[in-house]
Amino acid sequence: MADLTTNFLGIITPNPFWLASAPPTDKEYNVRRAFEAGWGGVVWKTLGMEGPPVVNVNGPRYGAIYGADRRLMGLNNIELITDRPLEVNLEEITRVKADYPDRAIIVSIMVPCEEQAWKDILPKVAATGADGIELNFGCPHGMSERGMGAAVGQVPEYIEMVTRWCKQYYDKPVIVKLTPNITDVRKPAAAAMRGGADAVSLINTINSITSVNLDSMSPEPSIDGKGSHGGYCGPAVKPIAMSMVSEIARHPETHGLPISGIGGVTTWRDAAEFMALGCGNVQVCTAAMTYGFKIVQEMISGLSQWMDEKGYESTSDFVGMAVPNVTDWQYLNLNYVAKAKISQDDCIKCGRCYAACEDTSHQAISMSADRVFEVIDAECVACNLCVDVCPVENCITMEPMKAGEVDPRTGKVVSDKYANWTTHPNNPGAVAAE
Amino acid sequence: MPDTTTTGIVAARLSGDALKLNFADLHAPLADHEAAVAADRCYFCYDAPCVTACPTSIDIPLFIRQIATGTSEAAAKTIFEQNILGGMCARVCPTETLCEEACVREAAEGKPVEIGRLQRHATDTLMAKQAHPFVRAASTGKTIAVVGAGPAGLAAAHRLAMLGSDVTVFDARKKAGGLNEFGIASYKSTNDFAAREVDWLLGIGGITIETGKALGADLSLDDLAAKYDAVFLSVGLGGVNALSVDGEDKSGVSDAVDFIADLRQASDLTSLPVGRDVVVIGGGMTAVDAAVQSKLLGARNVTIAYRRGRDRMGASKYEQDLAASKGVQLMFNLQPKAIHDGEIELAYTDGSAEVVRITADQVFKAIGQTLMTDAGLTLEGRKIAVDANGRTSRKGVWAGGDCASGGDDLTVTAVAEGRDAAMDIHASLMGGN
Numbered sequence: 001m002a003d004l005t006t007n008f009l010g011i012i013t014p015n016p017f018w019l020a021s022a023p024p025t026d027k028e029y030n031v032r033r034a035f036e037a038g039w040g041g042v043v044w045k046t047l048g049m050e051g052p053p054v055v056n057v058n059g060p061r062y063g064a065i066y067g068a069d070r071r072l073m074g075l076n077n078i079e080l081i082t083d084r085p086l087e088v089n090l091e092e093i094t095r096v097k098a099d100y101p102d103r104a105i106i107v108s109i110m111v112p113c114e115e116q117a118w119k120d121i122l123p124k125v126a127a128t129g130a131d132g133i134e135l136n137f138g139c140p141h142g143m144s145e146r147g148m149g150a151a152v153g154q155v156p157e158y159i160e161m162v163t164r165w166c167k168q169y170y171d172k173p174v175i176v177k178l179t180p181n182i183t184d185v186r187k188p189a190a191a192a193m194r195g196g197a198d199a200v201s202l203i204n205t206i207n208s209i210t211s212v213n214l215d216s217m218s219p220e221p222s223i224d225g226k227g228s229h230g231g232y233c234g235p236a237v238k239p240i241a242m243s244m245v246s247e248i249a250r251h252p253e254t255h256g257l258p259i260s261g262i263g264g265v266t267t268w269r270d271a272a273e274f275m276a277l278g279c280g281n282v283q284v285c286t287a288a289m290t291y292g293f294k295i296v297q298e299m300i301s302g303l304s305q306w307m308d309e310k311g312y313e314s315t316s317d318f319v320g321m322a323v324p325n326v327t328d329w330q331y332l333n334l335n336y337v338a339k340a341k342i343s344q345d346d347c348i349k350c351g352r353c354y355a356a357c358e359d360t361s362h363q364a365i366s367m368s369a370d371r372v373f374e375v376i377d378a379e380c381v382a383c384n385l386c387v388d389v390c391p392v393e394n395c396i397t398m399e400p401m402k403a404g405e406v407d408p409r410t411g412k413v414v415s416d417k418y419a420n421w422t423t424h425p426n427n428p429g430a431v432a433a434e
Numbered sequence: 435m436p437d438t439t440t441t442g443i444v445a446a447r448l449s450g451d452a453l454k455l456n457f458a459d460l461h462a463p464l465a466d467h468e469a470a471v472a473a474d475r476c477y478f479c480y481d482a483p484c485v486t487a488c489p490t491s492i493d494i495p496l497f498i499r500q501i502a503t504g505t506s507e508a509a510a511k512t513i514f515e516q517n518i519l520g521g522m523c524a525r526v527c528p529t530e531t532l533c534e535e536a537c538v539r540e541a542a543e544g545k546p547v548e549i550g551r552l553q554r555h556a557t558d559t560l561m562a563k564q565a566h567p568f569v570r571a572a573s574t575g576k577t578i579a580v581v582g583a584g585p586a587g588l589a590a591a592h593r594l595a596m597l598g599s600d601v602t603v604f605d606a607r608k609k610a611g612g613l614n615e616f617g618i619a620s621y622k623s624t625n626d627f628a629a630r631e632v633d634w635l636l637g638i639g640g641i642t643i644e645t646g647k648a649l650g651a652d653l654s655l656d657d658l659a660a661k662y663d664a665v666f667l668s669v670g671l672g673g674v675n676a677l678s679v680d681g682e683d684k685s686g687v688s689d690a691v692d693f694i695a696d697l698r699q700a701s702d703l704t705s706l707p708v709g710r711d712v713v714v715i716g717g718g719m720t721a722v723d724a725a726v727q728s729k730l731l732g733a734r735n736v737t738i739a740y741r742r743g744r745d746r747m748g749a750s751k752y753e754q755d756l757a758a759s760k761g762v763q764l765m766f767n768l769q770p771k772a773i774h775d776g777e778i779e780l781a782y783t784d785g786s787a788e789v790v791r792i793t794a795d796q797v798f799k800a801i802g803q804t805l806m807t808d809a810g811l812t813l814e815g816r817k818i819a820v821d822a823n824g825r826t827s828r829k830g831v832w833a834g835g836d837c838a839s840g841g842d843d844l845t846v847t848a849v850a851e852g853r854d855a856a857m858d859i860h861a862s863l864m865g866g867n
Contacts (some may be wrong), residue, residue: 068474290462348538351480371483392479 006040006315008280009173009198011131013040016315017271017299020175021108021134022044024293026082028092029271031105035096035396036294038300040428041104043201043283046081046136047409049090049111049121054080054120060221063210063230069221072290074236078221081110086124093128106175108135110148115165123168132173135162138186138204140181140231142184149202153179156191163195175260178202178244180237183405185244189254199258200248201283204229205243227331235288238264242277246326249278255323266295276313276322296412330421337414338362338377338382338402346395347373353386353396359368361385379406391421438734439710443686443796444705447732452704456730460621460756463523469555472548477482479538484549487848490517494533496596498552498566500580509568510560511774514572514811518592518853521561521586521631522614523846524554528621528719530752532846538710542657566637571586571598572818579604579662581649584612584843586835587668590859594666594832595640597860602662603641606648612670614834614845616695619723621730623698639844659830664859667811667826667833668852671706671803671843677715681773690714690724690800697727712736713778715770716800718748724798725762734826737761737792741769741783773797805837824855831860 004015018041019025019034026045032198034042048054056079082089097105107130111117125133136143137153144151159176166174176192180203189200195301207229211220219227248254261279265271266287274282287295303315312318317383321345342353342365349371357365362377365386375386387396401407405417421427436444444654448456464472484494500509513520529535529550534580537546560567576599591601595858610617615630623684636643647653649669658665674689676682686709700706708731714721717740729736737755740747743766747754754764768780768790778794783799811825812819817839824832834851841847 070470070474312462348542349479350477350538351482352477355480367481370483 002304002312002314004040004303004307004315006281008104008260009132010176011041011104011106011173012102014038014102015040015296015300016275016281017304018104018106018260018281018283019288019295021106021136022285022289023077024285024288027084027089028096029370031092031096032099034288034293035100035103038221039103040281041106041131043108043134044089044333045091045107046110046139047086047115047125048081048123050086053083053085056083057223059223061230061259063208063220063239065210065236072234072286074208074210074232074234075209075286075289076221076230076232078141078230081136081139082109086121086180090124090128093125093130097129097131097297104132105130105398106132106134108134108136108177110139110143112148113152113162118162118165119169122166126170126172129315130172132175132198133166134175134177134201135166136204137162138177138179138202140179140205140207141229141239149381150179150181153177153188153204156181157186159188159191159193163192163197167196168304173198175199175201175205177262178242179204180206180240180263184246184247186251186254189248189251189257193254193257197257199260199280201260201262202248203237203244203263205239206235206240207230218338222260234290235262235264235266238266240351244273245279246277246323249320250326268299270307271299272303272306272318273322273374275319275387277326280316280319280322313349332420332422333417333418334421335417337407338398339377339401340382340384340386340394340396341381341399342373342375343394345373348390348392348395349373350384350391352389352391356385356389380409438732441710441795443707443709445707446865447708447710448704450702450704451621453731456600457620457624457703459624460619461554462523463558464548464551464555469506469552472552473498475539476502476547483536483538484533484547487532488516489844489847490520490523490531490853491850492516492520492553494549494553498547498549501552501556506556506559507565507567509556510711511838514560514567516853517849518589518635519614519631519845519849520553520666521557521634522585522623522628523559524550525627526614526618527846528550528750528752528844531750546637550811553837563636564775566634566636568596568638570596570638570640573600574598574860574864575662576600577602577661578859579658579663580666580668581653581658582606582612582668582670582835582837582848583610583632583643583645584668584670584835585614586654586838586852586855587612587666588632588850589849590666590668590832590834590856591641591852592635592638592855593856594860595638597856598864599640599663599860601641603643603651604647604653605645606651606669606672608645610643610645612668616698617691617720619694619727620697620700621727628698648806649809655809655811655831657827659828663830663863665831665853666824666855666859667809667831667837668835668848669806670836672806673804674799675802675804677770677773677801678798679770681770684773684775684797686795686798686830687773687799689722690716690798691803693798694720694727697731706731708733709757709794710734711790711793712796712798713794714738714798714800716740716798716802717742717746718800719753721800722753722757722762722802726757726760726800728759728796729762734794735793737765737777737794739764739765739770739778739780739792740766741767743767770797803836816858820855823858824851825858 002295008018010303021043025042067073139149166378210218261274262283271282497509497512534546540546544659580603712728714725767784771781818833832855835848
């Protein structure tokens with residue numbers, strides 16, 4: 001079985017699966033259960049400054065959207081940072097870290113954008129023996145109205161400034177957690193880097209309203225008839241998170257900056273995908289909140305099996321392997337031609353591919369009187385919609401055409417040469433390939 | 435006190451409580467959560483095979499999607515637009531050979547979407563509100579006679595009334611409903627559902643029911659044709675085929691359809707007599723219904739003897755399995771030779787010379803039913819000949835359901851035939867041909 005031991009910023013954990021700063025890591029009891037279940041590390045739920053703690057609403061904190069069979073696809077929350085006293089959290093962190101020296105405890109922090117506030121809290125956090133800190137520049141709800149969380153994360157200059165303070169007053173790794181509620185995630189990432197951050201973690205949650213109660217006309221979760229946008233997470237946000245991760249991983253200015261991947265990681269496969277896109281480890285929340293801490297066992301066994309199958313000996317072997325394959329549209333090979341192919345043995349004749357193609361795409365699937373569905377190569381643009389809507393896995397596949405074959409749609413011979421939009425004759429700005 | 439070992443045909447072999455349990459709903463209705471889970475499984479197929487397989491062409495993917503999105507009443511309306519007896523069909527349709535057999539998930543996993551139970555969920559939801567979902571069109575001024583208040587007649591009457599005509603439905607029995615009321619196993623239609631469904635259906639208005647009037651005896655086709663603008667015959671098959679063997683006249687020998695009707699009309703199941711050793715002759719749904727109910731009433735041994743092989747049996751595989759699971763013995767390629775006191779003698783039809791003798795204090799005949807009167811119409815085989823629109827050989831007279839040619843003798847087929855004949859009657863009366 002592959003060794004999952006992971007070194008992230010010099011912090012060694014038995015596996016790359018950490019719990020993200022969130023309700024599951026709010027207190028000693030939960031964190032001990034998480035470590036017993038096998039999690040490699042936790043990012044303790046965000047601490048605020050000393051004094052009376054924040055308060056939470058006393059009604060629903062979460063809203064959800066569902067897939068088939070009420071499978072939770074997306075969750076949003078309006079919970080704030082820890083609502084327990086700073087001292088209690090610090091004591092608990094100290095105790096748990098002492099008992100679990102082989103697991104990572106990272107302390108998430110959110111205090112006002114004043115140097116003194118950071119100067120005050122950092123020594124206290126350092127005294128717990130925790131392995132590092134994560135700066136919560138991401139929470140989109142509640143705290144951002146008070147000039148913290150996403151309000152900081154949306155201003156690169158603030159990120160750089162606060163990160164610099166942290167590096168100045170704290171000597172262990174500093175991770176900057178980024179908000180996705182911006183237009184270009186590379187800017188805050190670069191700012192964190194300039195401030196001396198050891199890593200970034202992303203994404204924090206996305207501004208969201210999960211549903212509207214059509215009786216009360218209140219957004220959900222509803223507090224006495226009113227709702228506020230909450231932070232969205234879970235499987236539904238994974239594609240957004242992976243895109244943002246990949247942008248940081250491949251941008252020249254931020255390339256090589258360690259990343260802790262967050263956003264809908266639910267299975268070992270999700271984790272491997274984030275890591276292939278450049279994440280040194282991953283953080284999980286919604287999956288644990290949906291199924292409990294035990295899911296880490298599947299993540300551990302699944303990642304190990306896959307690494308064994310691929311011959312990877314360490315998680316670092318495959319981190320970032322997919323990054324070189326993330327490119328801009330303009331560099332995609334326009335000479336690559338594929339056609340959909342329907343396996344008649346696997347087809348259950350539901351006709352969804354036909355409806356999708358006939359109504360909304362390219363009329364490239366034929367239907368016979370006895371419900372045999374076949375691809376019309378002369379019409380198929382290989383859009384993949386049929387593959388995406390087919391309920392049977394691998395029933396419809398995209399088959400690349402071989403060089404030298406004639407594409408019946410265009411009448412052109414398929415070339416084995418790479419040619420992209422930058423040199424395409426239809427591109428007014430094309431440059432001759434020389 | 436009699437029990438399952440008591441010889442002869444006696445009542446109360448089982449306690450009232452045991453009988454109540456035995457005759458409870460065969461398929462309990464889906465609770466809201468179960469319906470949500472079941473509805474989620476539908477793939478919303480294009481030109482769905484289940485719709486093609488449904489004799490009434492209910493838009494099944496649409497109604498299931500309507501259930502899934504929390505609008506079961508809209509789902510019910512989708513069903514009733516095609517099949518006004520969708521409630522009964524949800525209970526009695528052999529879905530395993532119709533929609534559910536065609537379901538792509540049957541092909542994919544061997545587990546079809548539970549279309550029948552979802553249909554029941556939707557129709558029960560709407561009917562519980564006692565809301566009749568349709569309103570009548572402006573009056574056409576036309577009057578139509580429907581003879582036979584079974585599924586075909588009720589479907590035709592409802593459609594004609596909805597289209598604005600006034601309909602009188604005659605039935606030979608004391609109660610409307612036809613086979614829905616008298617011919618279906620009790621555990622498929624509990625809580626007096628057939629009668630409640632008729633009441634609900636009549637909510638459309640414009641339909642008068644006259645019971646105790648039989649064609650041939652109390653009514654003549656000539657009179658009806660003279661008095662009404664059109665006549666729809668849905669008299670079913672009132673006669674029962676005879677075995678034509680020695681001993682058929684013995685006291686323990688009776689028609690399965692009467693036994694089933696008595697069961698359905700009984701208010702006290704402990705009053706119903708059944709033999710200790712029962713043999714049912716036949717291989718269709720009626721044979722299975724009679725056999726299973728005999729067993730449920732407390733018969734010790736129940737045997738179905740069918741003259742052909744299992745593959746030719748009219749009852750579906752599901753029905754055969756149901757019978758077997760209740761302890762009914764299925765025997766094939768056997769036909770009765772003679773009925774003796776306490777015993778039936780059967781001969782093999784596959785050429786083997788053996789004779790089988792089975793202890794029997796009760797024998798039910800379920801070898802098919804026949805038309806009671808042709809009313810002067812042309813027949814096709816032993817049924818009233820009709821064209822694709824249900825037109826008979828006589829102008830102004832339509833027919834559908836079991837009495838008419840074509841189609842399987844299923845409730846759902848009868849509904850489709852009644853509905854379609856009604857559309858043709860309407861078109862014809864409103865200036866067509």
